[in-house]
Amino acid sequence: MPGGAFITEQVRAFLAHLPMDASTDDCVVPAGVYLVGPAERLLLRRVQRPVRFDRHAVTVSRYRRFLDAILPDGTSRWDHPDQPANVTHLPWTDRLREADYYVNQRYGAFPATCVSWWSAYAFAAFEGKRLPSALEWEAAARGTDGRLFPWGDDSDGAPINCADTWVGRPVVTFHAWQQEFAQQALRTAWVTPVDERPANRSPYGVEDMAGNIWEWTSTSLDDPGEAVLCGGSYDNPMRAVQTSSKGIYRKRGGSNAVGFRCVQDIDQSEVEAS
Template sequence: MTGTTTRPTGPEQLRSRIAAELDRTRARTALLTEAVDEADLTRQHSPLMSPLVWDLAHVGNQEELWLVRDVGGREPVRRDIDELYDAFKQPRRDRPALPLLPPQEARAYLLTVRDKVLDLLDRVAFTERPLVADGFAFGMIVQHEQQHDETMLATHQLRAGPAVLHAPPPPEPTVRVDGEVLVPAGEFTMGTDTDPWALDNERPAHRVHLPAYVIDAAPVTNGRYREFIADGGYDDPRWWSPAGWRHRREAELVAPMHWRRDGDGWAYRRFGRWAPVRDDEPVVHVCYHEARAYAAWAGKRLPTEAEWEKAARWDPASGRSRRYPWGDDDPTAEHANLGQRHLWPAPVGAYPAGASPLGVHQLIGDVWEWTSTPFRGHPGFTAFPYREYSEVFFGDDHRVLRGGSFGTDRVACRGTFRNWDFPIRRQIFSGFRCARDARPEESQP
């Protein structure tokens, strides 16, 4: 539904949209799992990640649990595998030892489940109960599969061996983007009550007042980050929190993940191919601790989650919060680097059509952006439809990331979408931008 608003005009249009999203998402899943041979599909490429074949059957199992059994009220297809594909009962490091469905059986299982779901889609009424209102349950399952597709893409980045994924390079910059943007003091609406497929942690909408602050006009680039490395940033505990410094030493961090020295410079391994680090691309594969240390070295800090969202959504002309920086229409290829269309971040200045009204660029796509905020529910949060999606992760152990990456699909990315992870994680497609408090002379009207 590229380039259109989010709410279809009637049930038949909604059915068509859901069918298209289910089909488009499954095609991506097939691409990621058919690009490798059976040995690579069943191998664990990192203890941080599942074997690809586990993700494959897991998305089918979730589709069966929520759509076939719950929404449809039908008999189970494979009740015997529920525990195998329960992400809370089976830690990632242990999944290779489980009696997982072999690839051919997993694919047949997904086909059986999908046939039942499409039959259900032809009959379901979208106003029966909150779970199915506006097609929410179907949207939740599409987003769940796309989230696992991004996880599988990260697994591909970790696998050894020759390249198997291919995509054109991202577009070149068309405008120069540098410096900072002032966001004036005042209230804005954070979160949403109106997006029909928004997940529970994006709700409810609420008013937040922020003092004036300044935020980077673009994500921190490789070139800027290389200056931090060259200045001894990884060797100076002044820039690191106690926990960050401890992790830097224990993990022996010296540069972003997938970087290596290349003569006087650096090279970066992208899905089986080595290439020189390009200075104008957003830095990717850094953890929260690295991002925080860079910000301190630069005399700044990471933005709070509310600061990030105001910069991304607030329209000073109308005072309202948009769905995306550019407006309420869904992303197109002109707005953002999303959906595995490219296999690395686009150079800064490549998406002027995606800028916010204040002139902040590339807030959506390219890299997930670390914020300083621990993951918690918005005021008035209610878990829906199950606690295990969000609520069980609330607390100081996780930091919020915003904005999506080049591997995030458009259906699982919007100005209110919230991601979270442990501060030490960097196998994800994570980068950041900096912020700081506005000086008194800057905040004067």
């Protein structure tokens, strides 16, 4: 392991064993400096203002209320000003694992999936909220001590929906993922209700940020037609569903493994009064 990478991981491990600011359960991420990024290139980054996260990812039942409010052509009055033509906020029904996912009440507590970034943006505006930035998302997931998972550094008996869970043992290499998950477990692996793993909780009370579904963020990198995803999903191995896990996906895309949660800006005075 290169010396620099070893040192940064040592620093992260040191910070993880220091007493952290008291954990909260109000889902408010305070403004401040956070340790972010993978172990080999850890960075200190500042969240400029406090923000309140949804405790859970947006569910099917919540998204159905939005669907009831959209226009006949599938757009809405909350659309992003740059939304391309021919974008509809109706889910990608041809990609849904279950055709009645947005109709059957049994899926009400499951995450809203197969919706594009444009739809996630419009839904957030519909609720008077917005999508989190990738930095805000990671800060909410790992707190100030740079923890690997929302609950800490320990992966034993992890409360997480990922490939390892479905296989029943660690999926360490890509070859193992192909042999032990993609050919067998993938047939049964799927998303689960957003409130099914209360132990998968960040220091701020935000739940299920690692695994289950990738989550859209407001962050784009080089291509404005793509956005950053965070957290990993049910078909990723545990090594890929850490608090620093990131992906890129086209904004028009929709997947059974991609959902989102919303945030709301709050005043510093609200944080100080709480």
